[in-house]
Amino acid sequence: MTTPNTSPGIDLDDTTRAELERAGVIVSKVDYLYNWARGGSVWPLTFGLACCAIEMIASATSRFDISRFGSEVFRPTPRQADLMIVSGTVTKKMAPQVVRIFNQMPEPKWVIAMGACAISGGPFKQGYNVLKGIDRYIPVDVYLPGCPPRPEAVLQSLNYLQEKIRTQDIKSDPAFTKGRRQYPVPEFTGTDLEPPYNPEVWQPPANPNVKPLEEEATA
Amino acid sequence: MSELSHEPVLQPFPDAEWDEAAGAIIAPLGQALALAEWLRDDDAFLLDYCSNVTGVDYLEREVKEKVTKEDGAVETVTRTEPSRMDVVYHLYSMQKQTGPLVLKQRTNREKPEVESLTPVWRSCELQEREVFDLFGVNFMGHPDQRRILMWDEFEGHPMRKDYTEPFDYEWEPTPHDEILDKHQRGKVIV
Numbered sequence A: 001m002t003t004p005n006t007s008p009g010i011d012l013d014d015t016t017r018a019e020l021e022r023a024g025v026i027v028s029k030v031d032y033l034y035n036w037a038r039g040g041s042v043w044p045l046t047f048g049l050a051c052c053a054i055e056m057i058a059s060a061t062s063r064f065d066i067s068r069f070g071s072e073v074f075r076p077t078p079r080q081a082d083l084m085i086v087s088g089t090v091t092k093k094m095a096p097q098v099v100r101i102f103n104q105m106p107e108p109k110w111v112i113a114m115g116a117c118a119i120s121g122g123p124f125k126q127g128y129n130v131l132k133g134i135d136r137y138i139p140v141d142v143y144l145p146g147c148p149p150r151p152e153a154v155l156q157s158l159n160y161l162q163e164k165i166r167t168q169d170i171k172s173d174p175a176f177t178k179g180r181r182q183y184p185v186p187e188f189t190g191t192d193l194e195p196p197y198n199p200e201v202w203q204p205p206a207n208p209n210v211k212p213l214e215e216e217a218t219a
Numbered sequence B: 001m002s003e004l005s006h007e008p009v010l011q012p013f014p015d016a017e018w019d020e021a022a023g024a025i026i027a028p029l030g031q032a033l034a035l036a037e038w039l040r041d042d043d044a045f046l047l048d049y050c051s052n053v054t055g056v057d058y059l060e061r062e063v064k065e066k067v068t069k070e071d072g073a074v075e076t077v078t079r080t081e082p083s084r085m086d087v088v089y090h091l092y093s094m095q096k097q098t099g100p101l102v103l104k105q106r107t108n109r110e111k112p113e114v115e116s117l118t119p120v121w122r123s124c125e126l127q128e129r130e131v132f133d134l135f136g137v138n139f140m141g142h143p144d145q146r147r148i149l150m151w152d153e154f155e156g157h158p159m160r161k162d163y164t165e166p167f168d169y170e171w172e173p174t175p176h177d178e179i180l181d182k183h184q185r186g187k188v189i190v
Helices: A014-022 A030-039 A051-059 A095-104 A115-120 A151-166 A213-218 B032-041 B124-135 B177-185
Strands: A083-087 A110-114 A142-144 B017-019 B024-026 B049-058 B061-068 B074-081 B084-093 B098-107 B113-115 B138-140
Touching: A030 A151, A051 A083, A051 A110, A051 A115, A051 A151, A083 A095, A083 A115, A110 A115, A110 A151, A115 A142, A142 A151, B032 B098, B032 B113, B049 B098, B049 B124, B084 B124, B098 B113, B124 B138
Parallel strands: A083 A110, A110 A142, B024 B098, B113 B138
Antiparallel strands: B017 B024, B049 B084, B061 B074, B084 B098
């Protein structure tokens, strides 16, 4: 894997760096070291919602072994976890709890939306009781498609997340500058959740076939 | 199908009906709890385990039946079957290793009310709550009747056939069937 975020600010080409390393000298940035350490110790939350959770659990077993990538410690409490794998169908009844658990996680924190349901509602998308994607309420870092995704895919999504972590900048990343990100927990109403989505993290897609209401009224 | 005969039930409960097509005993009105207790305790049955409770919603519908007349001619007759709501119990005996025996409670759709059998079989509790949640059937004598799958504030009973779900269609590229109808109606995009 390439190692981004190593050269800016340090004018060293790869040959010089390799030469120095042979002499026992490592030149690096704090960002790089910090991200390298964090990327190699992403602790996921023990948290499953549906059938995808079984695949997530399988990725922790010896056959697939997520600990090869530094994520072996599934934490039983959100207060010690870095990564939330939203594994499975998020029903509207469960959605406020998912947001609440996300709020309880300390920074820096990441989210993987695992499986078709967590991404968009999947086969239940137009139903009355399933949330049309968890990205409506919390920011998602990696979307992992599949129904359910294989454990190998879970490992790959972790790799993508680690790549993303390696490009983070300690000075400017919101995870470090804004304090703990917390998002409003939706409330139950008679038919749906209120609000139906958090405009701060998600906006509804435009329907290319339908004009907005105002246009139609004037036409 | 069950190897259990329904015949012994008709002795103490002559008003109980036997639905041949469904293979179910229909409990007489107001005697469901007594019948259930009897089924559990009677030596012929000893049905000590209730494995499944569910509801069935029947709208008013037209049924076509073939009737053989006196002269031997077969005629198709259409009749209207009134709407109703059924609550179905599947009972087994762990002691005798027999079952299932299907027990039904019949009620109307407008104000559905049946007797709770939770006092007889504890395993009915959550499943009767589910039937209450999704079909809106009231279980008289249930110790803790509230919604179980949907949230408490939810309005309506989604498994009833006349339930209309809230319109919250979100645009998708390849709509089909009911989703296509929603797509063509789709003015609200959330």
